[in-house]
Amino acid sequence: MKRREAREKALQALFQIELNEMSLDQAIKNIMEDEQDDYMEKLVEGVMANKAEIDAIIEPNLDNWRMDRLSKVDLSLLRLSVYEINYLDDVPxxxxxxxxxxxxxxxxxxxxxxxxxxxxxxIAPEDK
Structure with a gap:
């Protein structure tokens, strides 16, 4: 699976977790069915393990918005991106x-x- 597809599937899993208060494992299983992708799982697990820190990075950068006003898709995508930017060194x-x-x-x-x-x-510095 290419990384773009892994990101999309990670977004879908994070959305399910956020919307349905589903467990991490169940969300991954629902999205992946019989497939497995280490990068996708790394993204979902990383976001959930660091959710409070990630939210603390996002919130001051929302400019006249509150976290609870964001759509679940946008919030999930922001969390996913902030995780990649701040926690994964191999992704520019x-x-x-x-x-x-x-x-x-x-x-x-x-x-x-x-x-x-x-x-x-x-949030993201130009170079990494």
Whole structure:
């Protein structure tokens, strides 16, 4: 599985966890069915293990928004991206940013992709 697909599946799992208060293992199982992808699982597990820290990074960068007002898709995507940016050294920040914007265009709308771009641009240093 390519990383883009792993990110999309991780987003879907995080969305299920957020929306349905589903367990991490159950969400991964629902999304992956009989497949397995280490990167996807690493993303979901990493976001959930560091959720409080990730949220503390996101919240001050929301510019007149509150976490509880964000759509579950946008919140899940922001968490996923912040995890990649802050916890994974093998993913350049610009790659994570671009991937997030493109995924937002698929799973959310144009306004959301611009919003996510703005939030992540404040969080991610240019080079990593």
């Amino acid at each position: 920040n610009r790659v994570s940013l671009n991937e997030s914007i493109e995924i937002a265009k698929i799973y959310s709308d144009e306004k959301s992709s611009k919003f996510i771009n703005g939030v992540l641009a404040n």
